[in-house]
Amino acid sequence: MLGNHESIAAPRGVLPPRFRAADGGEAGSVRVPLDGTWRFRLFAEAETGVSPADPGEDWDAIQVPGHWQLAGAPDSWPYGKPVYTNMLYPIPLDPPHVPSANPTGEYRRHFAVPRGWLGSGRVVLRFEGVDSWCEIAVNGTVLAQSHGSRLPTEVDVTDAVAHGVNLLAVRVTQWSAMTYVEDQDQWWLSGIYRPVTLEHHPEGGIGHVEVLADYDHTSGHGTLQVAVEGYDGRPHPDAVVRIAELGLETPAGDVVTAAVEPWSAEVPRLYDVEVRSSAQTVVLRIGFRSVSTAGGVLTVNGSAIKLYGVNRHEFEPGRGRAVTREAMLADVVLMKQHNINAVRTSHYPPHPHFLDLCDEYGLYVIDEGDMETHGFVFEDWVGNPVNDPAWRDVLVDRVRRMVRRDAHHPGVIMWSLGNEADRGCNVEPMFAAVRELDPTRPVHYEADKTYEFSDVYSRMYPDLTELQEMARRVDGPQPADGPLPTAEIYARRMTLPFLLCEYAHAMGNGPGGLTEYVDVLDAHERAAGGFIWEWIDQGIATRDVDGNLFYGYGGDFGEELHDGSFVADGLLFPDRTPSPGLVEAAAVYAPVSIRQRADDVLTVRNRYAFRTLEHVALRWELVADGETVAEGTTDLAPLAPGQAAELRAAEVVGETRLPAETAVWWVLSAYWRPEARPDWAAPEHLLGRGQVQLQSGSRPQDATGTITVLEDGWRVGPLRLDGAGRLVSVGGTQVSLARVDAWRAPTENDQRKTFTSISDQKAWDIPGLHRLHESVRSVSRDGDAVVVTARAAGAGRTLGFGVRYTFRAVDEKTADVTVDITPQGLWPGTLARIGWLLALEQPDAASVDIAWTGQGPGESYADSSRAARIGRWRHTVEQWQTPYLNPQENGARRGVTEATFSLDAGPLTLAGTESTVGGRTTDGVTLTARPWSDQALATARHPNELEADGLLWLHVDAAVHGLGTAALGPAPTPGTGLWPTPATVQLRITAG
């Protein structure tokens, strides 16, 4: 009956799939963990030649759960290394065969069967996840062969065990036929990486529980039907179901109704359901709720909902997919703290504990099947297992195991058959199997372009124009990513709600444009929402030769084939520090939307589907010159879901006078009322924020100081220019370089072309923006000013900029500088930035303090600026850097009207700043500070390679190009991209 790792067959010798109650949910000690130290030996081939009866006494010790490639310290992995590919298979495409060189782990451990388990009921081994194929033996007898790396396996071992010590032997191959259906975009990591337990199934116990807990929003009633199976798979003869809180007790299978509070991600109300038989009691936490896609709108409990989602891979930098409970909790809490309400478990069923947490904290889940065959795309999908009847049982088994395991979770609102596996004959039976097991939830399959096997119209990364069309239900029959559908298919598609199973690719610095996307999703009922790609950077903790930690990506481990930094595309850094992208997502997903409506009007909108804003406190501030000068709270009628109110500044701030002559902003923030605040939310958790500038700052008085002509140049206040008009020092600080700049270290989004244009990087390479040289054309005195004209262009190129510097003295310590920049010629595309670059000699530039007034505290860009707020902030240059795994442009602070740097020679202040771009003048500049050059930043492959070069590099820019998501999606939209246009930077420099 048994095959081998190259067999195309559903698991053999295993028990039928069943539900998984939370730990502690099964009364009595029926689970014994087998995690911990096991014996281990790695072999080069699947045929290890080792008997399952061999206890491996002298083998190595390894920790289970874990991946063998990551066993030991990060710099001394003894059992091979991680390999990262996105779509490519790292083995020849030759299903079901795999290379003979096939790393294979033999695992051993002894276990004892608890007293009383033998003689009544069954003894079962349960594996929560083994990657990729395994053979399980007890006391020398092979009992089962299983796979489905992200799915559980249960084996009845009753007849193989005895009292006293038993030997468990598990052989795990890295490659197997199943590799072909597990080509998700992630690290190839093997082994027993989820928990293992020994369990008792008592005679007459609860084998499987199927919960139907529906909610009728029109009556407020819940309907409960709990079907219970014995371990034999037959309806349990005498199980009883009880919800003490509702005073309900009923035989299993009966339908009961009661007035209940519904479950939703907003208010995750759970009830304890006790399922009891004479032999066993199980407690499940269930929620009453309904899900529907009727009328082309995704609803929960009768209300249209928006999924403000993320795609989550399981990941820890030192453990891979062997995630701990702490990390699962951290993920859920971080999601809630960042206003995320939905998660797609890309691209496999997660550790079941994660779903318990989603139920409890309130997250809508798309639970996805463990299937991806993306690498067949390189063969035009020829040979795709999804379209080969031989694979039918394997694939149907996988979705059945998912649904049987997870269907009792209220958080799961949709099933997904898998990811990027194209179409084929096996999709229908997979869909049918899911439908049969659970007719209550919609099914998602992005690749089904017939819409017979998907209840939603799911898309990845469409551009804004297409998104608009879909949202407004005017999309034509031809989607950008599929063949022309028939009239019938098109008609069916038009009846479905759509969702973006992936959008806003968060690779490196990004995603840009989130607001524009979510605005479209918000405005239209057909749009069910979207899931940002992806939650966490999958960077593996490793060390360089000097022992410094860094997070490795594809190519760092000597892989033959790899996909580079595409694995580092999350909203969290690997250590779970939120990236600026996550902070921005929190602002964009905020349940209380506060947006500027007019010069002094903010619109407050309730974006919840179910809650009023009763639990929300609104606090206003007047911020003058970055300092909060007045604040208070304001009452808001408790807006119903979807409702909005307009607030005018004067009505909110009342008698408060606006300070004269300074820039004044009105900031309105929504927080939890203390009595309503859930445990996971900190008091400062923002439920929304908006700001408007009520008043501009007045320009500093004109400079009236005099300039001094020196033998070899000029002195203008604290500035010293040489005879050639070059700035050589500021106060006591030497200037190593001062010129205009238009380049940045390309982000990963900048590096990729879109469907319609060349990449930004290319557009900057063509004119050589990364090697600009300035040539002075004239230096002259114009009244009390020194005027220098120059031209800047890239080595070897003609395109360039006309530049005019005007220097004026205010007094000995202060000077005004105006930099006028005019792009000349016909440009191939965008500019990265336009402004003035200064490199100041400053040893230990990383520890220089910067105190600034402007948008902060984190970085912001034209299309990623919702999280930034006006204020006065203080960071060191080091803190100013964002350590993207693959170094690139970062750290821009916008709207900076004043900044003081603590240089060795004394404080240096840039103030009174103003930018003019394309004729429009605004307060402040975009400021960037680094202890290394942009060239060094662009060259480094990892942050640990960056070394301070003794200079403080400052960019004082009139504008910086937006971010976009061109790595997978569109470039910055016209409003946020920077196209060649005249610009002026104006600033007042004070030294000392």
Ligand code: GAL
């Ligand atoms: C999508 C895919 C994801 C990931 C992403 C790129 O097409 O579904 O798994 O590969 O592209 O980061």
Ligand code: MG
């Ligand atoms: Mg893929």
